[in-house]
Amino acid sequence: MFDFSYYTPTKVVFGKGTESKTAELIKEFGGTKILIHYGGGSVVRSGLLRRVTDSLDNAGISYVTLGGAVPNPHLSLVYEGIELCKKENVDFLLAVGGGSAIDSAKAIGYGVANEGDVWDFYDYKRKATGCLPLGVILTIAATGSEMSDSSVITKEEGLVKRGYSSDFGRPKFAIMNPELTMTLPDYQTACGCTDIMMHTMERYFTNGGNMEITDSIAEGLLRTVMKNAVILRDDPKDYDARAEIMWAGSLSHNGLTGCGNNGGDWMTHKIEHELGGLFDVAHGAGLAAVWGSWARYVYKDCLPRFKRFALNVMGMGDVGSDEEIALKGIEALEDFFRSIKMPTNLRELGVDATDDDLILMAKKCADGLPNGEFGSAKVLNEQAILEIFKASV
Amino acid sequence: MFDFSYYTPTKVVFGKGTESKTAELIKEFGGTKILIHYGGGSVVRSGLLRRVTDSLDNAGISYVTLGGAVPNPHLSLVYEGIELCKKENVDFLLAVGGGSAIDSAKAIGYGVANEGDVWDFYDYKRKATGCLPLGVILTIAATGSEMSDSSVITKEEGLVKRGYSSDFGRPKFAIMNPELTMTLPDYQTACGCTDIMMHTMERYFTNGGNMEITDSIAEGLLRTVMKNAVILRDDPKDYDARAEIMWAGSLSHNGLTGCGNNGGDWMTHKIEHELGGLFDVAHGAGLAAVWGSWARYVYKDCLPRFKRFALNVMGMGDVGSDEEIALKGIEALEDFFRSIKMPTNLRELGVDATDDDLILMAKKCADGLPNGEFGSAKVLNEQAILEIFKASV
Numbered sequence: 001m002f003d004f005s006y007y008t009p010t011k012v013v014f015g016k017g018t019e020s021k022t023a024e025l026i027k028e029f030g031g032t033k034i035l036i037h038y039g040g041g042s043v044v045r046s047g048l049l050r051r052v053t054d055s056l057d058n059a060g061i062s063y064v065t066l067g068g069a070v071p072n073p074h075l076s077l078v079y080e081g082i083e084l085c086k087k088e089n090v091d092f093l094l095a096v097g098g099g100s101a102i103d104s105a106k107a108i109g110y111g112v113a114n115e116g117d118v119w120d121f122y123d124y125k126r127k128a129t130g131c132l133p134l135g136v137i138l139t140i141a142a143t144g145s146e147m148s149d150s151s152v153i154t155k156e157e158g159l160v161k162r163g164y165s166s167d168f169g170r171p172k173f174a175i176m177n178p179e180l181t182m183t184l185p186d187y188q189t190a191c192g193c194t195d196i197m198m199h200t201m202e203r204y205f206t207n208g209g210n211m212e213i214t215d216s217i218a219e220g221l222l223r224t225v226m227k228n229a230v231i232l233r234d235d236p237k238d239y240d241a242r243a244e245i246m247w248a249g250s251l252s253h254n255g256l257t258g259c260g261n262n263g264g265d266w267m268t269h270k271i272e273h274e275l276g277g278l279f280d281v282a283h284g285a286g287l288a289a290v291w292g293s294w295a296r297y298v299y300k301d302c303l304p305r306f307k308r309f310a311l312n313v314m315g316m317g318d319v320g321s322d323e324e325i326a327l328k329g330i331e332a333l334e335d336f337f338r339s340i341k342m343p344t345n346l347r348e349l350g351v352d353a354t355d356d357d358l359i360l361m362a363k364k365c366a367d368g369l370p371n372g373e374f375g376s377a378k379v380l381n382e383q384a385i386l387e388i389f390k391a392s393v
Numbered sequence: 394m395f396d397f398s399y400y401t402p403t404k405v406v407f408g409k410g411t412e413s414k415t416a417e418l419i420k421e422f423g424g425t426k427i428l429i430h431y432g433g434g435s436v437v438r439s440g441l442l443r444r445v446t447d448s449l450d451n452a453g454i455s456y457v458t459l460g461g462a463v464p465n466p467h468l469s470l471v472y473e474g475i476e477l478c479k480k481e482n483v484d485f486l487l488a489v490g491g492g493s494a495i496d497s498a499k500a501i502g503y504g505v506a507n508e509g510d511v512w513d514f515y516d517y518k519r520k521a522t523g524c525l526p527l528g529v530i531l532t533i534a535a536t537g538s539e540m541s542d543s544s545v546i547t548k549e550e551g552l553v554k555r556g557y558s559s560d561f562g563r564p565k566f567a568i569m570n571p572e573l574t575m576t577l578p579d580y581q582t583a584c585g586c587t588d589i590m591m592h593t594m595e596r597y598f599t600n601g602g603n604m605e606i607t608d609s610i611a612e613g614l615l616r617t618v619m620k621n622a623v624i625l626r627d628d629p630k631d632y633d634a635r636a637e638i639m640w641a642g643s644l645s646h647n648g649l650t651g652c653g654n655n656g657g658d659w660m661t662h663k664i665e666h667e668l669g670g671l672f673d674v675a676h677g678a679g680l681a682a683v684w685g686s687w688a689r690y691v692y693k694d695c696l697p698r699f700k701r702f703a704l705n706v707m708g709m710g711d712v713g714s715d716e717e718i719a720l721k722g723i724e725a726l727e728d729f730f731r732s733i734k735m736p737t738n739l740r741e742l743g744v745d746a747t748d749d750d751l752i753l754m755a756k757k758c759a760d761g762l763p764n765g766e767f768g769s770a771k772v773l774n775e776q777a778i779l780e781i782f783k784a785s786v
Contacts, residue, residue, distance in 0.1 A: 001632075003408025004408065006404075006407065007405065009402035011398070013398050014397050014398065014653075015396025211637065211640070212617050213640055216610075216613025228605070240394050243653070244606050247606055259407070260636070
């Protein structure tokens with residue numbers, strides 16, 4: 001068991017109609033001039049944005065808006081947001097949307113609160129010393145960014161996708177109304193469920209230290225997500241299933257499922273980030289497409305965890321050698337992915353990558369790792385990453 | 394499933410030697426003049442208090458100290474602490490100890506930050522509008538007060554024990570070094586494990602709404618505590634078991650195991666509070682002594698939860714009627730209590746209560762309930778409480 005810190009100051013307000021509390025929460029956390037940041041037109045078309053601006057109008061809170069956050073959110077929009085905040089003296093950010101809007105808002109917050117180029121933080125050059133306070137109205141359950149310390153931004157030049165994590169970036173509040181996620185396309189719902197599972201699995205597949213209570217929470221969370229992902233595949237309007245997935249998304253990435261382990265593996269995420277950077281695929285689908293290849297490459301070096309996963313999460317019987325049980329668990333998760341129409345390789349993902357593409361992605365991935373290697377289940381370098389990409393074609 | 398709020402802003406620093414970070418954390422949260430509040434002599438004898446004051450001296454942080462917090466902490470000491478804080482211009486409280494020191498410090502914090510008599514908050518007369526910021530160095534895993542919004546204080550006059558909950562009372566940070574709990578007497582360790590379980594069980598036994606992911610966390614937590622309580626019975630120095638119990642204690646009462654249910658039952662706690670007020674018994678032991686009688690009185694009105702508890706927590710087989718399975722689960726938990734030397738009735742608790750005592754406690758308990766009744770598994774009034782007391786003799 002490893003020492004750990006746990007810090008999740010985000011105030012969660014969860015349930016039907018909770019977006020009506022936006023103005024009240026902004027006031028509670030001291031916001032007076034707001035940048036409302038959102039993504040595509042769905043928050044406009046659904047009337048959500050209008051409801052939010054109406055409530056701010058009624059409360060006498062002034063605001064400016066900035067739409068346009070896209071999946072794998074772009075650095076150029078972040079720069080635009082920073083300029084807008086400075087010009088308008090914004091003192092509080094409100095992200096309305098999913099991980100793209102939230103991550104983009106976090107980056108804007110870092111850019112306003114710190115001198116110099118905000119990309120420095122994502123390029124591992126220096127650390128932020130603050131962030132503009134941020135609130136969230138969540139409309140997609142997936143990235144967990146509504147409670148997490150992380151954000152991921154893509155620099156268009158060179159298509160470089162990088163993450164930055166800091167407690168300053170944890171939102172002050174998160175409004176979570178499961179009803180707001182009901183109109184998501186099925187594919188996006190399934191991508192979200194995959195991303196949620198992966199946030200906990202990245203923490204779960206480690207060598208060198210785990211905590212029993214953390215394991216029990218992680219395993220319960222994974223079982224809950226799988227069960228409710230299937231419910232939503234068949235009935236996207238099931239409120240309780242939406243709520244289970246939404247709350248699982250926050251718990252999966254706020255740190256809870258990593259307490260006492262050694263920080264987690266995270267290589268599936270890092271490998272997928274290259275896919276997302278080069279091919280602009282949906283993050284969750286990208287994770288599903290490479291996970292099996294990663295798992296088969298590393299499982300012998302992390303056998304006790306893969307066996308435990310097979311038994312306690314995938315419900316395999318304790319029959320056969322540890323390696324056989326572990327492999328059955330990997331296959332069972334791939335079967336689950338297929339059952340919710342997630343890809344299990346690049347072809348199914350719709351990515352037709354050339355050998356040169358794979359080599360480029362492996363190189364960029366390794367370039368982004370400290371000393372060119374990373375991982376806890378197994379430490380991977382450029383060559384290992386390339387092998388995993390090749391196996392995932 | 395019910396709507397919920399979840400707010401746990403406490404920064405947890407968990408692991409060996411983490412008390413060395415006290416001064417750094419106090420500075421991070423803006424403390425400049427500290428009241429160090431502790432209980433009995435053990436934090437003095439162990440050298441912990443000296444290590445803490447040395448670290449504050451080295452960091453140039455000034456402080457005053459106030460010891461003497463006792464189990465079921467007294468209102469008179471709270472008044473003394475309030476006066477001391479006002480006289481010394483204290484702006485930050487540091488509780489070193491278990492639930493008694495923390496709860497007493499919270500009450501002091503309310504008293505300093507609000508005009509008028511602090512007992513008003515515990516007597517349901519009005520609500521606090523703030524609390525002096527508070528940090529914790531935890532030495533007993535039990536009450537979960539290090540992350541919770543609650544505190545319980547006993548007014549000596551009339552031996553009235555009452556709780557008050559408010560987000561203002563949530564500690565800014567909690568330093569948790571499992572090694573600090575290793576010298577606890579076995580009885581106190583077992584009492585702590587019981588209290589931890591009960592904080593989750595009070596939330597678990599509800600009617601009218603539960604959340605699957607919350608249930609899975611609650612059940613995993615309860616199994617973890619039972620397993621590690623037995624390990625500590627046999628080897629009190631087992632670090633990993635101490636750590637599992639310590640973290641379970643925080644998660645059990647910070648709100649996590651109640652998300653999506655309807656607030657919980659809490660009648661076992663309220664019944665025990667009367668025992669604690671009149672006979673000054675250890676809180677955990679008091680809970681164990683009355684739980685079985687409570688459970689047998691209410692289980693038919695909350696049968697699905699009692700059945701689920703028997704199957705998923707106590708590992709009973711799914712054989713027999715629901716009522717039979719539920720009763721087996723209740724018996725199995727009483728067997729567990731006995732296995733860690735916890736009482737399962739008042740006699741084993743060492744309380745020789747007269748009929749008049751029982752009548753008095755039932756009356757005081759009902760007097761402290763809104764409209765004289767409370768509970769979710771089953772709503773209990775004065776007569777029902779008396780029946781439970783009588784069955785627990």
